[in-house]
Amino acid sequence: MDQLEINDQLDKIMAQTESDIEKLFAKRLKSILAQMSTMYFKLSHKGQEPSWTDVNKYNRFQQEMKRIAQQLDGDYRKLILEITKSHQTLYVEKYLMMAYLFSMSNAEELGFQIPSESMIQTALINPVEYLTIPKIFEFHRRELIRKLNIEIAQSLQQGLGYSDLAYRIQQVMGFSRKKAILVARTEGGRVRSTADLQIEEDIRGKVNLDKAWMSSLDLRVRSSHRKLDGQKADAEGYFHHLGLKAKGPHMWGVANMDIQCRCTVIYLVEGKYPEYRRGRDYMDVGYQRKLANRIEKYMADEDLTYKQALKKARKELQPPSTVIPFVNYKDWKREFVA
Incomplete structure (x- = not known):
């Protein structure tokens, strides 16, 4: 398991949540x-x-609209519960998988503990009151009901047929569905970053920890985040861009930097990329030095993103073989939470 694999697993959890939102709408x-x-x-x-x-x-007409409003009330309550449950899973899994990774790649006990209920709840609540999930979805619910009321009333007043009315309703519902997914995705990213910060807090002073910004690979990445790709955090753990600073994705406090961001951070422990697999010493000093040099070379010579350079370097370089007592994540988690 490495950090890219952890991100892939968390992406699958988020994808399932988005699928559930699609089905509900x-x-x-x-x-x-x-x-x-x-x-x-x-x-x-x-x-x-x-x-x-x-x-x-x-x-x-008012009775029909009242029925729709009551149905949507229940839907949005269910939506809040499902997203909250998903984000709890994201936080706990991110924390535990990173704890496993750091524990397996470090010779000394780092003292990780199971996230408490209060820790999880604190992570889930957006520090900006009007950006909490219940507040956002309450506004979205009222707006959806208002738009449906307008579209249905106007269609009937204009004497439109059922097919035209159905098209208008589909447009309104589709727009609300996209907004719900956007909220879930953005808040899910913030929760993942919060788990990262808790990990940093728990091992502060125990190991030398650095982190670098890692953008997504596709062309949809905003230009500001492309510029951040590969940037190392400062001594206080902040990334910087045009006078702004943040400790991780979704933490800039600016909408055009946070909304729908798909970036992550990658950690280095004692200057090394923590990894753990059977039969290979991924923490070997020589391998780590070659890996870091190869990444810098590809970013400079081939204009690759940090993630692209990391993946390419890993394919080309093999760590030395060694005998390592192997503990897979499921066994480690079972013992850790026991």
């Missing part, structure tokens, strides 16, 4: 469209679309 869209279809069928007359007068008679 798809289910509610199907329900709303079925409700509107039934209303159109009941109120249509001789092949004519329902008139606004018919729909609004006996307070029918």
Whole structure:
């Protein structure tokens, strides 16, 4: 296991959460469209679309909107619970996997402890009150209900057919779905960075720990984060960009630096990349020196990102064979949490 593999596993947890959000919105869209279809069928007359007068008679329209609002209330409560549960898993797994990695690559006991309930809750709560998940989703819920109310009312007033109404509803629901995924992804990244900071705090003074910013590989990475790629943190653990500073991704306190960021940090213990696998001494001084030199060379000569250079160097360099008592992560975790 190495830090890139840890990030891949955490990405899978986040991907499952995003899939669950997709399913929740798809289910509610199907329900709303079925409700509107039934209303159109009941109120249509001789092949004519329902008139606004018919729909609004006996307070029918308000009753339909009330049903939709009640359904969305339940959906957003479920959404908050699911995302919170996912972020708890992200925090605990990130902490434990990094603790395992550092413990296995260090000769001395580092004194890691199981994250407490208060530690987890503190990590999950955004320090900015109006950016907490319940606050954000309460605003999103009200906005979604308002937009659905407007689109449905305007469609009926204009005498549009069911297919046109369905298209408008799909557009509104699709936009809200994307916003929900964006919130989950951004807050999930912040939680992962918070776990990193807790690890740093727990081993401070016990080992010489450095960290470097690592951007994603694709072309969607914002230019500011491309410039940060490979930057080492200062003595206080901060990264710097145009007068701003942060201890990790999602911690700049500026929307255009934090929202939907997919960057991570990579740690070096005593100047080495901590890794642990059977039969290879990944902490060998000579191997680590060659690895660091090769990374710098590729970044300078081939204009690769930090992550690209690291992956390429690892493919080309093999650490020396050695006999290492192997403890896999599952066995280590079972004993650690016992």
